[in-house]
Amino acid sequence: MTLDTLVTTDRPPVAPRRRPDSHTISLYVANQPGVLARIAQTFARRGFNIDSLVVSPGRDGRFSRMTVGATGDPEGLEQIIQQCLKLVDVVQALDHTDSDCVEKELALIKLSVPAEGRAEALQISEHFGCKTVDLTETSMILQATGDTDKIDALVRMVAKFGILELVRTGKVLMVRGEELT
Amino acid sequence: MSDPQPQLDGAQALLMALERQGIEYIFGYSGGAALPIFDALETIKTKMKFVLVRHEQGATHMADGYARATGKPACVLVTSGPGAGNTISGIMTAHMDSVPMIVITGQQVTWMLGKDAFQEADIFGITMPLVKHSYLVKKTNDLPRVAKEAVHIATTGRPGPVLIDVPKDVSQSPFTGDLDPDMDLPGYNAGGPQPVHVEEVKAIAKALAKSRKPVILAGHGVMIAKAEEELFKLAVTLNIPVTTTLLGKGVFPETHPLSLGMLGMHGTAYANKAMVEADLIFNVGSRFDDRIIGQSAKFGQHATIVHVDIDPAEIGKMIRPDHRCIGDARQVLEELLKHVQPTDTSEWTAHLDGYKKKYPLHFKKYGGLKMQQVISELYEVTEGQAVITTDVGQHQMWAAQFYNFEHSWQWITSGGAGTMGFGFPAAIGAQFARPDATVVAIVGDGGFQMTSFELATAVIHKLPVKVIVLNNHYLGMVRQWQELFFEDRKSGVDLEGNPDFVKLAEAYGAAGFHIRRPADVGKVLRKAMEINDRPVLINAEVVKTDNVFPMIPAGKALEDMLIEPPKHKMEKPVGST
Numbered sequence: 148m149t150l151d152t153l154v155t156t157d158r159p160p161v162a163p164r165r166r167p168d169s170h171t172i173s174l175y176v177a178n179q180p181g182v183l184a185r186i187a188q189t190f191a192r193r194g195f196n197i198d199s200l201v202v203s204p205g206r207d208g209r210f211s212r213m214t215v216g217a218t219g220d221p222e223g224l225e226q227i228i229q230q231c232l233k234l235v236d237v238v239q240a241l242d243h244t245d246s247d248c249v250e251k252e253l254a255l256i257k258l259s260v261p262a263e264g265r266a267e268a269l270q271i272s273e274h275f276g277c278k279t280v281d282l283t284e285t286s287m288i289l290q291a292t293g294d295t296d297k298i299d300a301l302v303r304m305v306a307k308f309g310i311l312e313l314v315r316t317g318k319v320l321m322v323r324g325e326e327l328t
Numbered sequence: 329m330s331d332p333q334p335q336l337d338g339a340q341a342l343l344m345a346l347e348r349q350g351i352e353y354i355f356g357y358s359g360g361a362a363l364p365i366f367d368a369l370e371t372i373k374t375k376m377k378f379v380l381v382r383h384e385q386g387a388t389h390m391a392d393g394y395a396r397a398t399g400k401p402a403c404v405l406v407t408s409g410p411g412a413g414n415t416i417s418g419i420m421t422a423h424m425d426s427v428p429m430i431v432i433t434g435q436q437v438t439w440m441l442g443k444d445a446f447q448e449a450d451i452f453g454i455t456m457p458l459v460k461h462s463y464l465v466k467k468t469n470d471l472p473r474v475a476k477e478a479v480h481i482a483t484t485g486r487p488g489p490v491l492i493d494v495p496k497d498v499s500q501s502p503f504t505g506d507l508d509p510d511m512d513l514p515g516y517n518a519g520g521p522q523p524v525h526v527e528e529v530k531a532i533a534k535a536l537a538k539s540r541k542p543v544i545l546a547g548h549g550v551m552i553a554k555a556e557e558e559l560f561k562l563a564v565t566l567n568i569p570v571t572t573t574l575l576g577k578g579v580f581p582e583t584h585p586l587s588l589g590m591l592g593m594h595g596t597a598y599a600n601k602a603m604v605e606a607d608l609i610f611n612v613g614s615r616f617d618d619r620i621i622g623q624s625a626k627f628g629q630h631a632t633i634v635h636v637d638i639d640p641a642e643i644g645k646m647i648r649p650d651h652r653c654i655g656d657a658r659q660v661l662e663e664l665l666k667h668v669q670p671t672d673t674s675e676w677t678a679h680l681d682g683y684k685k686k687y688p689l690h691f692k693k694y695g696g697l698k699m700q701q702v703i704s705e706l707y708e709v710t711e712g713q714a715v716i717t718t719d720v721g722q723h724q725m726w727a728a729q730f731y732n733f734e735h736s737w738q739w740i741t742s743g744g745a746g747t748m749g750f751g752f753p754a755a756i757g758a759q760f761a762r763p764d765a766t767v768v769a770i771v772g773d774g775g776f777q778m779t780s781f782e783l784a785t786a787v788i789h790k791l792p793v794k795v796i797v798l799n800n801h802y803l804g805m806v807r808q809w810q811e812l813f814f815e816d817r818k819s820g821v822d823l824e825g826n827p828d829f830v831k832l833a834e835a836y837g838a839a840g841f842h843i844r845r846p847a848d849v850g851k852v853l854r855k856a857m858e859i860n861d862r863p864v865l866i867n868a869e870v871v872k873t874d875n876v877f878p879m880i881p882a883g884k885a886l887e888d889m890l891i892e893p894p895k896h897k898m899e900k901p902v903g904s905t
Contacts, residue, residue: 177515188457229641235461235481238515
């Protein structure tokens with residue numbers, strides 16, 4: 148008996164750990180005007196969609212760290228990474244999809260929760276280690292951190308309350324151990 | 329160390345920095361936002377020469393021609409908005425063909441940026457995908473560093489155009505900085521790994537030793553790296569036939585018995601057949617352009633593929649090689665020569681010699697004046713020593729087929745971009761670069777009319793550029809495709825209304841000749857070559873509907889090459905244009 152036959156179809160299937168064509172690329176770039184546009188253009192020109200993008204100052208303020216989540220075929224992505232590396236302002240670009248790293252994102256989820264549902268919502272929130280950062284008579288905002296799969300699972304769980312708004316930072320990552328990202 | 333010159337403004341500092349970087353020529357067109365820089369041309373003494381063109385596109389192609397005749401970059405100086413916009417085709421042409429170029433655009437004052445001010449255009453944003461790098465300079469004191477970095481980036485590694493957008497307040501504010509500052513390019517890797525990867529080179533040498541049917545495919549990268557001598561040594565030592573790309577023409581002497589001429593869509597039959605039958609394809613300095621591989625899935629199916637390129641992004645972009653080496657062509661070939669052993673390829677070269685005899689490039693000498701005849705006779709008259717520039721189309725392909733080169737830096741053509749209007753201004757740039765050379769622009773009647781106004785520029789500077797307009801009153805290559813693939817429905821190709829080009833040339837003060845009969849070609853060409861104090865235009869009235877063969881229809885494999893006109897109806901090509 149294979150695993151597939153054990154999965155019942157009356158509930159949503161458990162999302163696989165990662166879609167095979169989804170990638171996380173980390174770039175270290177000189178903090179120059181236009182560098183984001185150049186990188187975005189490199190992806191767009193080859194028909195790649197950027198799913199998430201985080202830009203923040205690096206340890207050295209002259210540089211920025213970019214973490215790009217993108218979907219597409221691996222060969223195309225390899226070409227895009229090479230094209231990114233060619234950009235004068237890009238110091239480093241690496242696909243971290245299969246490397247050993249810590250990968251996190253933060254989400255704010257605004258739920259419509261009347262008084263009678265609050266207890267259950269708070270229970271789910273606690274289970275996922277969320278913080279309740281805002282609470283009113285009819286709504287609450289959950290702050291969740293974790294990897295993408297955890298946030299996806301949380302979103303599915305609280306969907307029944309009615310999600311008024313959802314903001315996710317997109318993932319950031321860092322290689323484990325002493326090795327640098 | 330700062331030079332104590334407090335009286336300088338930004339524009340003057342910029343020009344001094346450009347001169348320090350070895351810039352010799354500035355091709356340009358003035359305008360409001362560039363006024364401070366144009367004023368600096370008058371107020372600062374430099375050795376740089378300014379050439380006023382008639383259209384900004386012309387300036388870019390002149391800088392391009394200058395660079396392709398010397399290997400050194402020239403500068404383009406234009407104003408903001410439409411002035412900057414008119415440089416697009418030229419920047420794209422240089423980018424596609426890896427040509428160094430510095431483009432300086434004037435810009436609105438910084439506090440008006442993004443406010444739709446007069447002649448404001450976001451040229452930094454517009455050109456982003458067309459440049460190797462670009463700058464929007466915000467601080468006057470940054471100008472010398474930016475100029476230094478721009479020239480360094482444009483000329484090293486895989487060369488390309490660099491744009492510097494200079495707001496007017498930045499160029500006219502006082503300069504108080506360092507005229508020769510350090511560069512700050514932490515992300516720029518100019519020349520591949522240093523030294524070259526010896527293990528990769530050894531693997532290539534091993535593959536070459538095993539091969540009995542090898543072919544060298546040499547591209548523009550060999551010329552940029554000045555690796556012609558090493559390439560020659562490799563080919564001769566191992567007795568390997570050499571084919572070149574369109575831009576690589578001349579990196580290996582085309583009259584040498586090992587030369588297969590140009591390959592690709594309109595390359596020689598024997599070069600393309602060699603690619604199909606080879607057991608090893610050694611590509612040095614070519615990017616496996618779609619025009620030479622035909623169908624990527626079928627390309628080099630039976631061959632071990634080796635790719636040597638300075639640009640890592642080219643490895644595996646079109647064709648996944650079995651062996652690779654990233655680096656400067658000269659350094660890699662120098663290393664490779666230490667590891668190769670002579671191999672026996674005599675059976676293979678004899679086999680290819682058979683193809684050369686069976687499928688030579690030829691044309692029918694009867695039935696009117698042919699472009700091929702004009703080019704062949706030009707080759708004879710100039711003894712193969714002229715610098716030749718072209719536009720794009722039939723005349724370009726026939727020029728590539730019938731003008732052989734012994735050396736590089738003699739052949740200047742718009743390859744990747746296929747830019748009409750390129751040839752004539754590129755010839756002007758080449759003539760400035762090499763005043764003593766015979767420079768001939770071979771152009772079509774279509775392309776010439778896109779930049780013919782630069783006759784004024786050529787006349788003012790008394791440049792003895794020769795322009796041969798191969799005039800078939802059609803956009804010939806498009807018409808050829810329409811004949812072959814679109815049931816000869818001619819759409820948008822009839823150039824009815826062409827002017828009398830000789831009268832046009834004379835109106836500008838250039839000399840002009842007509843060639844109407846095949847018998848007159850040599851005589852007129854020789855007469856034209858004697859004129860050396862002004863440009864000469866030759867209008868050759870060639871047959872209207874001739875077609876270029878061999879031809880590999882776009883998207884077809886090299887095996888599907890048509891050596892002669894097809895007898896059957898052709899399907900519409902599905903490959904790249």
